[in-house]
Structure formats: C-alpha cells, structure tokens
Amino acid sequence: MTDSNDILSIRNVYKVFGDQPDTAMQMLRDGSTKEEIFEETGQTVGVFDASFSVKKGEIFVIMGLSGSGKSTMVRLLNRLIEPTAGTIELKGKDITGLGDADLLDVRRKEMSMVFQSFALMPHMSVLENAAFGLEISGVDKDERNKRAQEALEQVGLGEHSSSYPHQLSGGMQQRVGLARALTNDPTILLMDEAFSALDPLIRYEMQGELIRLQQEQERTIIFISHDLDEAVRIGDRIAIMEGGRVVQIGTPEELMRNPADDYVETFFKGVDVSKILKAGDVACANSGCTIRINGSVQSPPTNGSQFGYLLDNSDKLQGVISLKGLDATAKANPESLLAQCMDSHESINSSDMLQDAVKTIANSDYPIPVIEDNGTFKGVITKDLLLQTLSR
Ligand SMILES: Nc1ncnc2c1ncn2[C@@H]1O[C@H](COP(=O)(O)OP(=O)(O)OP(=O)(O)O)[C@@H](O)[C@H]1O
Ligand SMILES: [Mg+2]
Known part of the structure; x- marks a missing residue:
C-alpha cells in the first residue's frame, strides 16, 4: 500500500x-x-x-x-x-x-550516497573535493564552488575549504564526504x-x-x-x-x-531502555490521583495516594498537592485544595527521552507529572515505575 x-x-x-x-x-x-x-x-x-x-x-x-x-x-x-x-x-x-x-x-x-570511508583526492582542496561530484556532472566551476561551499558550511567545515585532506582529522574527512553528498541537494x-x-x-x-x-x-x-x-x-x-x-x-x-x-x-x-523510551511511553494513564476542579471537586481523592494532581476542565495541570493530613472536607473543596498546592512543581514532557528525565524523577519528593505536547496531563512517573522500567 x-x-x-x-x-x-x-x-x-x-x-x-x-x-x-x-x-x-x-x-x-x-x-x-x-x-x-x-x-x-x-x-x-x-x-x-x-x-x-x-x-x-x-x-x-x-x-x-x-x-x-x-x-x-x-x-x-x-x-x-x-x-x-x-x-x-x-x-x-x-x-x-x-x-x-x-x-x-x-x-x-x-539520491546521493555516503560510504563508510572514501578516498578524498589528496592533491585537491577540501572545496574541490566537496565539489567533485558536481564536476563529474558537468556543473560549471562558479556554480559548483558555490554549492560546495554551502554544503561545507552545513557540515561545519566552512572555514576549512582551502585546506587539504591531510590537514583534516578522520571525522573532518568524513564530513567532506557528507558535504559532497549534499552538494546536489x-x-x-x-x-x-x-x-x-x-x-x-x-x-x-x-x-x-x-x-x-x-x-x-x-x-x-x-x-x-x-x-x-x-x-x-x-x-x-x-x-x-x-x-x-x-x-x-x-x-x-x-x-x-x-x-x-x-x-x-x-x-x-x-x-539501555532509557534511550529508547520517552517519558510518555512510561507514564501510565490513570496513574496519580487526579482531582478535577471545575467549581466542585468531581472525584475527590479516596485511595491511598499521597499526592494529588489538580486538573482544570481541559485537563491542564493546575497544581500538585500533598494529601497527607488533609481531612475529607478539605479534600472536597477545590478552593482550599488550590490554595494548599505546592508553590511550584516540576513536570516533564511526554516526548522527553526517559534518559533525560531520570534525574528529575529520581530526585523528586513526589511522582513527577508528565505533560503531553498540547499541555494536557498524561500521568505520573513514580520512582518505582522508573526502577521497574529501567530494570526490565
Ligand atoms: N558482488 C557480490 N557477489 C557475490 N556475492 C555478494 C556480492 N555482494 C554481496 N554478496 C553477498 O551477499 C550477501 C549480503 O552482503 P552485503 O554486503 O549486502 O552484507 P552487509 O549486511 O552489508 O554486511 P556488512 O555488515 O559486513 O557490510 C553476503 O552473503 C555477500 O557475500
Ligand atoms: Mg555492508
């Protein structure tokens, strides 16, 4: 198809x-x-x-x-x-x-091809080497030099166009190969x-x-x-x-x-799974005790969660609150809940690689909320969940 x-x-x-x-x-x-x-x-x-x-x-x-x-x-x-x-x-x-x-x-x-290693012409400058494919294609000199210079700039070799291959490191030589492949766009x-x-x-x-x-x-x-x-x-x-x-x-x-x-x-x-998984792949939907706050608390926390995540009508996270020591009346009152939220909380983006979020999750006192690209709450990642995922 x-x-x-x-x-x-x-x-x-x-x-x-x-x-x-x-x-x-x-x-x-x-x-x-x-x-x-x-x-x-x-x-x-x-x-x-x-x-x-x-x-x-x-x-x-x-x-x-x-x-x-x-x-x-x-x-x-x-x-x-x-x-x-x-x-x-x-x-x-x-x-x-x-x-x-x-x-x-x-x-x-x-289609241009870049190989594992290819021979640069030792007697030709970096610019001439990058322009070589265009030369074979019959592109005139001014045009090919202009395009080769642009390609060299794209790969970070703009300053080296008049050097010769033996003056470059292996990595730089490979960049010339990449530049050559880029010259014909x-x-x-x-x-x-x-x-x-x-x-x-x-x-x-x-x-x-x-x-x-x-x-x-x-x-x-x-x-x-x-x-x-x-x-x-x-x-x-x-x-x-x-x-x-x-x-x-x-x-x-x-x-x-x-x-x-x-x-x-x-x-x-x-x-290393943390290099493959994104935070959003790990955060479970329904994880974390969410509390909706459109005027009234619709689903006040009842389970043993220690932290609550306050969401507005469009599922945007308004605050994180420690539920320890809060009585039932306090838990049922959105105003009081909002007022008692932590001054600030950390969050991570759903599209962040897990490896970039590990520190934040590990160092946090509360399960870190994960936010979708459109700003809505996706779930949380607890330290336990992180450990389970990493040791899988
Ligand atoms: N020109 C050829 N004549 C005969 N057999 C070939 C030719 N080129 C490749 N083969 C065979 O085709 C198979 C696939 O080879 P290929 O070079 O595509 O493998 P590769 O996955 O790129 O391996 P490598 O990781 O070692 O580069 C091998 O069995 C190889 O011997
Ligand atoms: Mg091969």
Whole structure:
C-alpha cells in the first residue's frame, strides 16, 4: 500500500549474485533456503523478497549482522546493484526500467550516497573535493564552488575549504564526504555505515549533526548501521535484516516491546531502555490521583495516594498537592485544595527521552507529572515505575 508520505517504496525485491539467477529464483519459490541454494548452485541470495516504504523526511535505519544484506539493499535502492526481481518506486514512479541517462539523473538529483570511508583526492582542496561530484556532472566551476561551499558550511567545515585532506582529522574527512553528498541537494541520502570508522565521540557528534540536518532540511535519510545505540538514537524506524530478509520494521520502541523473533530480540538485549523510551511511553494513564476542579471537586481523592494532581476542565495541570493530613472536607473543596498546592512543581514532557528525565524523577519528593505536547496531563512517573522500567 502506498501512502502520499512515502517517498521510496520497494516491492518483492530480490537480488541473486551469480550467473544462474533464474535457477536460484525458482529454488526460492520452491522453498529452498539461501544456504541450500548456495550449496547446490553457488548462487548467493543477497536480498530476499524485500518490501517496505520509506516516508519523506524520516531517518530509516537498516540493521543486521555482517552479510545480512544491508549494503546490497541500499545499492538496490539507487540501482547501483540491479534487482533480480521486484520493483523500486521513487515518488510513485517505477525506476527499475529506467535507461542509463535517466538513472544517472535520478542518482544526481534524488539520491546521493555516503560510504563508510572514501578516498578524498589528496592533491585537491577540501572545496574541490566537496565539489567533485558536481564536476563529474558537468556543473560549471562558479556554480559548483558555490554549492560546495554551502554544503561545507552545513557540515561545519566552512572555514576549512582551502585546506587539504591531510590537514583534516578522520571525522573532518568524513564530513567532506557528507558535504559532497549534499552538494546536489538530494531528496534522499543513502548512508552505508557512514560513521562506523569514526572515534566514538566524533561519531556521536556526527549523529547529532545528521539529526540536525534532517530536521532543518527535511531530508530523507536511509542509514545502515550495525550499532544499536546509533540506530536507536537517529532512527525514526529501524528495519532488521537477517540472511537477506527484512525480518521486522518498526520504531525502536515497537521492536523492543514486540520483537518478531529471537534474532530481533537479541539485538535489543542489554540495550539501555532509557534511550529508547520517552517519558510518555512510561507514564501510565490513570496513574496519580487526579482531582478535577471545575467549581466542585468531581472525584475527590479516596485511595491511598499521597499526592494529588489538580486538573482544570481541559485537563491542564493546575497544581500538585500533598494529601497527607488533609481531612475529607478539605479534600472536597477545590478552593482550599488550590490554595494548599505546592508553590511550584516540576513536570516533564511526554516526548522527553526517559534518559533525560531520570534525574528529575529520581530526585523528586513526589511522582513527577508528565505533560503531553498540547499541555494536557498524561500521568505520573513514580520512582518505582522508573526502577521497574529501567530494570526490565
Ligand atoms: N558482488 C557480490 N557477489 C557475490 N556475492 C555478494 C556480492 N555482494 C554481496 N554478496 C553477498 O551477499 C550477501 C549480503 O552482503 P552485503 O554486503 O549486502 O552484507 P552487509 O549486511 O552489508 O554486511 P556488512 O555488515 O559486513 O557490510 C553476503 O552473503 C555477500 O557475500
Ligand atoms: Mg555492508
């Protein structure tokens, strides 16, 4: 099913490496496994019956063990590798049948690729290196230098345009690669382990940079990684590949909560859940003793809650009150309740990552209220709930 937000959709895509793809395809249809096919025919099934859609403006991460087909998959997307079967639609248009000239056009305008490491030309300046792709495309010098300079500025290398590659750190060189990919303002960036060769700190910084670029420019990014922390940090959705198959696609939270099989589950073992869950995922609705205060208290606290959360008619939080020592009359009177609320209370946003809220929750004397983006009360997170969640 296509949706108007889908920018790239692939359907039933297969890639068989070898000289007898038809034999291998027939064996696949007959139910043979990748291993059986390799043993009998020497053909390698790189990608097996892959179907998915990538939405405009999302960071779509492809993860999987070595040899699972990730690189083959992204190269199929821009037809650097020809699919053995299946269709690839870019903006609703099938690109599997395009001739060389049209395909080149697609690669220039729509999809740029950034590799794990690529050779910068040592004798060319940073600016010339960034402009290199445009030069090959025949863009004239003034124009390509202007676009390359802009791209270098986007990746924080604006000041280094006249340096030479040997004067740059590895991370800076990788940024030049990213800048080169950005010079033709592609709709989609394909990144194959683009940060894997970098030091952890620089890698972290580049991930932040990528998130920023994606947010500012609404670029669609398809990013291969085999690092779960990286995938979870930057990915809106993650596709998990195994043996050429796409096993499961979902948000990090969906994959963690409902892994399709042991393979997916293994990826998420030992992951820091506070980096995956948002405060809103943890706060239970109905948690916390809420008290409505439209003139009369509609549901005065009766349970053993020590704290009450006063909500107005539109569910906005008006105050937090300690219920200890309050008698029934006081509890039934909204004016008196409001007057006795704490002078100030902390709250966290539903969309905050749990890891950023841990300190606030742990240091608070009362269960921290969680507020939706539209300002309404979502629930509370108690220290117990936090501990349970983190130790799951
Ligand atoms: N040009 C090729 N000829 C034959 N087999 C290939 C070719 N390219 C890839 N393969 C095979 O296809 C399968 C998938 O390889 P691919 O490079 O896509 O894996 P990957 O997930 O990117 O692995 P890694 O994490 O190591 O980069 C592997 O079994 C590989 O040996
Ligand atoms: Mg690879």
